[in-house]
Amino acid sequence: MIALDRGPVRLVAAATAVLAGLAVGWPADGGFGVLAVLAVLLAGGNGYEKAYSP
Amino acid sequence: MVIWAAVGLVLGSVAALADIAAPAVSVRALACLAAAAYGLCYGLLELSGRAWPPPPGRRWQVPQELVIATGDRRRVLIWGAILGPGWLTRNPYAGFGLLPLLCLSAGDIAGAVVLAALIGAAHGCGRALALLRDARSAPSEPFALLLMSVRWRTTDGFALLLVAGTALAVGGHLLRSL
Numbered sequence: 001m002i003a004l005d006r007g008p009v010r011l012v013a014a015a016t017a018v019l020a021g022l023a024v025g026w027p028a029d030g031g032f033g034v035l036a037v038l039a040v041l042l043a044g045g046n047g048y049e050k051a052y053s054p
Numbered sequence: 055m056v057i058w059a060a061v062g063l064v065l066g067s068v069a070a071l072a073d074i075a076a077p078a079v080s081v082r083a084l085a086c087l088a089a090a091a092y093g094l095c096y097g098l099l100e101l102s103g104r105a106w107p108p109p110p111g112r113r114w115q116v117p118q119e120l121v122i123a124t125g126d127r128r129r130v131l132i133w134g135a136i137l138g139p140g141w142l143t144r145n146p147y148a149g150f151g152l153l154p155l156l157c158l159s160a161g162d163i164a165g166a167v168v169l170a171a172l173i174g175a176a177h178g179c180g181r182a183l184a185l186l187r188d189a190r191s192a193p194s195e196p197f198a199l200l201l202m203s204v205r206w207r208t209t210d211g212f213a214l215l216l217v218a219g220t221a222l223a224v225g226g227h228l229l230r231s232l
Contacts, residue, residue: 014101017212018094021219028220030227032160035086036169038217039156043173045213046149047140047180049206051188 055174057139062170065154066163073161080232085159086225089152093218096148100211103204109148116143140177146203147210152217153177159221 028034069081096109116136121129136142140150153173160166194202 010101013212014098014215017097017215018219018222021216021221022223023219024216025220025223026227028224028227030224030231032082032165032224035156035159035217035220035224036172038220039153039169040172040176042149042156042213042217043153044176044180046145046147046153046210047177048184049147049210050140050145050150050181051184 055171055178057135057141058174058177059167059171061141061154062157062160062167063163065157065170066160066166069158069161069166070163078232080228082159082161083225083228083232085155085161086221086228089155089159090218090222090225092148092152092155093214093221096151097211097214097218100148100207100214103207109145110151111145112142113144114142137181139174140181147207149210149214152214156217156221159224 024034024038069085072079072081099107116132121132121137124132157166157170157173160169
């Protein structure tokens with residue numbers, strides 16, 4: 001398992017997340033569909049994770 | 055869902071009015087770039103483990119007695135109007151603040167209303183699923199809850215960076231096509 005709590009690994013993972021987002025968004029050619037799907041997924045995840053707020 | 059749809063109506067109207075007032079400026083592109091900037095800033099903050107600046111939002115929590123010792127109708131009202139939509143209560147994760155910006159980047163009223171309604175439904179369902187999960191299992195110890203919160207914050211940070219990259223790509227396309 002990759003240790004994401006290590007600084008350099010986390011930095012590489014962060015850069016990968018941004019690049020993955022660019023790769024997902026670029027073929028959309030300015031269309032809103034991909035961003036809308038991500039927004040709905042983000043909202044669902046945020047609602048779920050909020051139960052863990054101390 | 056209804057509250058989020060109303061928010062979408064307001065945001066979509068703002069975008070439409072801004073497009074009429076300044077046709078040379080693309081509100082959609084600006085909203086995408088603002089979403090990208092927000093996602094990059096708070097995504098990196100959440101991954102770094104820093105607590106400052108806190109994500110935008112309120113600090114209020116629903117008092118337990120309002121939910122536990124009350125009738126069904128009042129409980130449904132509290133869930134439907136406060137806990138489900140998520141606007142009035144404390145949310146320690148920055149992902150929530152990105153959602154209005156993404157609604158604004160829909161660019162028109164109908165798109166913003168539909169997206170906001172879907173966001174509201176997804177957020178409310180997420181809260182309800184978490185509640186059902188908690189009802190089935192024993193309450194977590196405070197330290198375990200804190201540890202899970204840190205892990206969710208990391209997950210939220212990655213999600214923010216992913217959405218920021220996508221918003222950057224979409225906003226970049228929109229700016230090029232002006």
